[in-house]
């Protein structure tokens with residue numbers, strides 16, 4: 001089958017089903033099919049790679065040349081990117097076809113996709129449920145078979161939590177492996193791009209493309225190239241799995257715990273040995289994150305001033321009034337809340353009490369993992385405390401929403417790699433995710449661990 005045929009098939013599915021799921025905010029059949037045609041020519045010329053001609057979707061946080069790139073916001077709803085993100089460039093070199101841009105929480109702030117300017121995404125397992133967030137469009141698109149794989153980003157759980165809630169797989173690599181160039185910034189010290197797909201094997205193939213040094217991101221790491229698909233078949237006998245007692249405590253719903261324990265039992269059968277570990281500072285990860293992430297966001301989002309690109313208020317009296325009206329009209333409620341929190345914790349007189357304190361605790365949270373990895377090779381637990389909740393259920397209470405990332409955020413604070421793989425279903429028939437956390441640069445091991453179960 002040719003890339004054009006395969007791509008057309010997915011475009012047809014998107015046309016038929018996107019009105020139900022709202023997973024894509026931009027499709028451009030013409031641009032997509034011309035990429036597919038080019039891929040077929042590349043293959044015919046014998047110059048294809050493993051992924052040449054494979055259509056994939058991109059979270060609308062990645063700038064793609066000549067494509068509208070909105071980041072889920074009214075602020076960028078008219079922004080057509082003049083350049084490619086490093087990730088988009090890499091996929092272009094590999095020959096994949098861009099199927100379209102997926103819906104997301106506004107500026108990746110959210111856990112349910114309900115903060116998107118383009119309306120919420122529906123969970124393909126139950127359209128009354130949220131898909132998770134912020135990469136909910138990518139997760140729903142993969143789950144509904146609107147694309148075989150997609151890109152996502154994860155600042156506090158945005159790849160893993162929607163993967164869990166939609167019953168797919170996703171991995172957030174070690175901070176620094178995937179370039180943030182052209183990936184619209186939320187909280188730069190935490191943001192990391194990664195793949196979302198149906199299996200660990202597909203994640204490995206995607207990761208092979210996404211990982212690579214890029215001089216335009218000052219935190220990009222220069223490392224020897226790795227093939228993440230090479231060790232998928234290694235046996236797991238003797239693998240030491242750490243189970244953090246804090247991840248199996250109050251707040252975890254009983255059905256999610258049952259499903260996660262069942263997955264852990266499977267790992268026992270595969271020869272893994274379970275050890276109880278402790279991550280004592282876990283309970284501080286949400287408060288720390290909600291100081292640091294808004295602080296960085298308040299700075300990153302100051303660039304949206306209506307002057308050079310993006311939304312500009314139609315009527316204003318002078319420059320200051322234009323700034324104010326543009327930002328008042330262009331940003332949604334959650335984004336404004338974060339900007340205000342961020343400006344507050346960075347302000348003179350509060351900086352020491354909040355920002356500096358949070359940075360110190362961040363260090364302790366990272367140290368917890370360093371200590372834990374002296375006792376185990378890999379850490380397992382739930383990805384999220386519950387299965388997908390209903391649309392509208394947590395919208396009114398930001399704290400409840402923030403708590404859905406209780407098991408994912410510490411990984412970002414530490415810069416570690418984390419992934420989520422499907423692990424059965426809750427009592428409501430909605431998917432459960434098993435989280436796998438590895439030490440720095442242990443992506444190949446994590447994918448191997450996931451692949452053996454799948």
Ligand code: GLN
Pocket residue numbers: 108109110111133134153154155156157158159186293405
């Ligand atoms: N849900 C978290 C937040 O709202 C994490 C989002 C993310 O990882 N981008 O900030």
